[in-house]
Amino acid sequence: MGLKLDSDFLWGGAIAAHQAEGAWNVGGKGVSIADILTAGAHNQPRQITDGVIAGLNYPNHHGIYFYESYKTDLALMAEMGFKAFRTSIAWTRIFPNGDDAQPNEEGLQFYDDLFDEMNRLGIEPVVTLNHFEMPYHLVEAYGGWSDRRVIDFFVTYAETVFNRYQDKVKYWMTHNEISNQANLVDEAMSEFMIWTNSGLRFPAGTPTEEKLAAMVQAGHYELVASAKAVAIGHAINPEFMIGGMLNVAPLYPASPKPADNLAVQKARQARDWFSDVHVRGAYPAEFEAFADRTGFRPDITDEDRAVLQAGTVDYLAISYYNSFVVKATSAGDTEFEDAHGFEIVPNPEVQVSDWGWAIDPQGLRYTLNELNDLYPGLPLMIVENGFGAYDEVVDGQVHDQYRIDYLKAHIAEMEKAIVNDGIPVIGYLSWGPIDIVSAGTGEMSKRYGYVYVDLDDMGEGSGERLRKDSFEWYKQVITSQGVTL
Ligand code: BG6
Numbered sequence: 441m442g443l444k445l446d447s448d449f450l451w452g453g454a455i456a457a458h459q460a461e462g463a464w465n466v467g468g469k470g471v472s473i474a475d476i477l478t479a480g481a482h483n484q485p486r487q488i489t490d491g492v493i494a495g496l497n498y499p500n501h502h503g504i505y506f507y508e509s510y511k512t513d514l515a516l517m518a519e520m521g522f523k524a525f526r527t528s529i530a531w532t533r534i535f536p537n538g539d540d541a542q543p544n545e546e547g548l549q550f551y552d553d554l555f556d557e558m559n560r561l562g563i564e565p566v567v568t569l570n571h572f573e574m575p576y577h578l579v580e581a582y583g584g585w586s587d588r589r590v591i592d593f594f595v596t597y598a599e600t601v602f603n604r605y606q607d608k609v610k611y612w613m614t615h616n617e618i619s620n621q622a623n624l625v626d627e628a629m630s631e632f633m634i635w636t637n638s639g640l641r642f643p644a645g646t647p648t649e650e651k652l653a654a655m656v657q658a659g660h661y662e663l664v665a666s667a668k669a670v671a672i673g674h675a676i677n678p679e680f681m682i683g684g685m686l687n688v689a690p691l692y693p694a695s696p697k698p699a700d701n702l703a704v705q706k707a708r709q710a711r712d713w714f715s716d717v718h719v720r721g722a723y724p725a726e727f728e729a730f731a732d733r734t735g736f737r738p739d740i741t742d743e744d745r746a747v748l749q750a751g752t753v754d755y756l757a758i759s760y761y762n763s764f765v766v767k768a769t770s771a772g773d774t775e776f777e778d779a780h781g782f783e784i785v786p787n788p789e790v791q792v793s794d795w796g797w798a799i800d801p802q803g804l805r806y807t808l809n810e811l812n813d814l815y816p817g818l819p820l821m822i823v824e825n826g827f828g829a830y831d832e833v834v835d836g837q838v839h840d841q842y843r844i845d846y847l848k849a850h851i852a853e854m855e856k857a858i859v860n861d862g863i864p865v866i867g868y869l870s871w872g873p874i875d876i877v878s879a880g881t882g883e884m885s886k887r888y889g890y891v892y893v894d895l896d897d898m899g900e901g902s903g904e905r906l907r908k909d910s911f912e913w914y915k916q917v918i919t920s921q922g923v924t925l
Contacts, residue, residue: 442917442925443855450564450866451918453517453873453890454526454823456571456616458500460876461530463507468544470536471576473584473639474500479882479897482795485628486882488635491576499877499884502899506876507550513874513905514557516891520911521918524564526823526869527554528571528616529601538575538593539582543600551601555608565609566757566823566869568685569598569669571616572636572879584639585658588739591665598669599676606677613683613757613823614666619714620687621655624648625784632880638662649734652777656731657738663717664744667751684718685757685823688811690803694767694785703768703782710776712814715756719815721749730776755866756811759824760850763787763803795828795886801849808857808865819866825850826871826888828878831908838892838908847910848925855922870914874905890914 458474465471471492479497480486489496506513517525531538533547558565574584582590598614621637624630634640634651638658642651666684673680691707693700713727722745723731731737765787768774774781790798804825811820827846831838847870857863872888875895880886884895890911895901916924 442852442920442922443859444920445855445858445922447921449921450524450566450821450869451922452522452524452526452563452566452867452869454566454869454871455506455874455876456568456573456879457528457530457533458503458571458573459872459879460503460506460527460874462501462503462505464498464501466507467533467546467550468536469530469547470532470538472530472532472573473576473579473635474572476576477882481881481883481897482886484881485632486880488631488641497882497898499882499897499899502895504874504876504893504895505903509903510554511557513891514561514563516905516907516911517873518561518563520873520890520915522563522873523918524566524611524867524869525558526566526568528568528573531570531573531597532575534600535575535593535597536577538578538590538597548600548604551605552608555605559608564611566611566613566821566867567605567609568613568616569601570594570614574639579639585661586638586640586654588661591661591668594665595668595672598665599672602669602673602676602680606680610679611681611683611821612673613685614669614753615662616685617687617759618659618662618666618685619711621659622711622714624651624655625782636879648780649736649777653734653736653738656736659714660738660740660744663714664747666718666753667721667748670751670753671747681754681819683755683757683821684715684753686715686759688758688760688807690763690800690807690810691766692763692787694765697768699768699770699774700766703774704766706774706776706778707766707782715815717748718753719756719818721752726776734777755819755821756815757821757823758807758811759871760804760807760822761825761871762798763790763800764798793828794830795881797828799827799846801846801853804850805853805857805861808854808863809861812861812863817864819864821867821869822854822865823867823869824871825868828886828888830885831887831892833892833894833906836906838906840908840910843888843908843910844913847914851917851922852925873914
């Protein structure tokens with residue numbers, strides 16, 4: 441038995457344009473940074489190529505053909521009783537190059553139709569402005585977010601879609617998982633994350649300090665762009681709820697050693713400055729001290745600081761999948777910027793998925809409490825949570841009890857956080873309610889959905905949609921307002 445949530449709680453699911461829509465060069469769309477990522481696999485990173493190279497497998501080019509199939513796919517979401525559905529606007533459908541003088545009407549019309557369909561079905565759109573989808577042209581011509589001018593391009597894009605969809609969309613978020621790029625520990629993942637967040641690439645062997653400096657500067661411009669967008673959005677429609685979005689994996693110390701606990705704290709601070717700026721409109725003390733100490737204080741003007749103050753977010757959107765254990769590797773004098781002052785070690789207390797992701801439902805309750813301690817009373821929306829797994833179709837059915845088990849345990853912990861701990865969580869949108877292309881690996885076979893999509897890692901298959909066992913289960917969860925788990 442679960443705990444009953446309010447009737448206005450936003451149950452639903454979430455996807456991103458680049459992982460689902462396909463139609464990468466249709467309707468005037470430009471090339472995005474996701475369009476030049478090849479397919480990888482578990483332990484085999486996706487390659488970032490110089491433009492689109494013929495003959496390579498770029499899974500985001502087809503996604504699950506959602507651009508064509510959204511009506512039937514959304515009907516399946518409505519059948520489960522979805523109250524909300526999160527997707528992103530592909531920036532390159534609206535501004536194909538990013539610095540175009542005029543938006544692309546065909547792209548704008550596509551999202552008019554998409555949001556109309558959601559509203560017709562009684563499903564609240566929840567929209568990400570930038571989900572790993574910056575125009576590739578902005579990387580080639582400006583060096584991605586390393587260039588201050590990109591702020592204005594983003595703000596123009598945000599203002600365009602806020603104006604256009606002001607009566608269709610209430611819930612927005614600016615940059616997806618903006619703090620991912622702070623992860624400089626894992627070399628391969630760090631390359632992917634800095635690329636998807638900021639459009640930055642570094643030659644092999646670039647010193648960590650150099651990457652850190654570039655990431656911090658780009659991150660600052662992203663935060664300024666976000667704050668400007670928030671202020672403009674509120675001026676366009678004061679009813680808008682505009683959030684920042686972060687991945688919030690808990691960090692646990694490897695032992696009771698003070699050095700491990702300090703390493704956890706420093707690792708968190710090295711990530712949480714993004715949410716501090718989103719929520720409080722100012723950098724935390726340790727960030728300022730780090731910038732002073734290192735001498736590579738980034739280009740942060742007084743005007744920027746005023747912009748950050750004036751554009752704080754209405755809520756935090758979070759993704760939660762797993763947790764990590766942090767072990768100090770230095771003598772215990774770990775600093776904010778010291779990416780090598782700790783390592784991530786396995787947690788013997790939890791199981792892992794086939795992709796090695798720790799399965800930690802209690803970590804969700806822990807994290808929600810932690811966030812409420814940091815930002816008391818701020819509404820939180822879970823906009824991603826789910827279990828990437830291999831599915832097998834037998835006689836047209838997928839018996840995905842493992843997925844139900846994962847989701848059930850996480851929802852139960854979320855409900856305790858809401859009902860027993862008093863945390864203001866306003867929605868739960870599970871990740872990939874219909875199978876989509878994995879962001880991290882580019883695989884189709886890493887599936888999260890209640891709905892199976894008959895496509896393989898090469899994009900081959902009928903594209904047919906099948907309801908998995910979890911489909912009926914999630915429908916019951918929603919109908920019972922979280923009581924039947
Ligand atoms: C989040 C991203 O990091 O995790 C999504 O916002 C992504 O885009 C999700 O799909 C799950 O990761 P993956 O690599 O399993 O697709």
